Amino acid sequence: MAKEMPFQVLVRDLPTRRTFHVPTELVGEWLKGLPMRDALGAPEGDPEAGHGVADLELYADGAHAFAAGSFRGELTVACSRCIIPVKLVIDEKVRVTFMPRQEIPDDDAPADAAGEEEGPEVAEEDLDVFPFDGERIDLEPLFREQFVLAIPYAPLCAETCKGLCPQCGIDRNTGSCTCEPPIDPRLAALKGLKIPS
Ligand SMILES: [Zn+2]
């Protein structure tokens, strides 16, 4: 990676309006290790990994800084059933706060200690807060999050995707096979039983 930090903005330069481009190499790097990305078997530096553009107003108010605007982009992951590439589109409104690390609730605290009332709502708000040192805003974690959060739990090329045959691996969307579903060995044993009528 280049030593210059293209996603960092000095607080003394605020307020400002900036456009940031996230190149495909970076997207590939960020998504490396995610199962739905690795399943593609894409080469290092895959030009189809994705890209993004953030258009942000950045401003500061005392100890806090803010970013508001939009993030658009796309990324490619594998269909969770047939592993063909699926293009996901990102078109998100961005509104985040940067605050000193010590003001941010401790994410590492064990779930039990955090208290029972902490529902998903609280967790969602946490996503919109990023730490900063009071001097420079680092937008990279924000951009990275846009890509990671864009990936659904089980991406699909189509709702109707038939997936791969678990026995022979054929893509059932484009071919067929004569594999029979395996029979549970316990049921197989029962098959031999004669049920008295
Ligand atoms: Zn599929």
Ligand SMILES: [Zn+2]
């Ligand atoms: Zn098969």
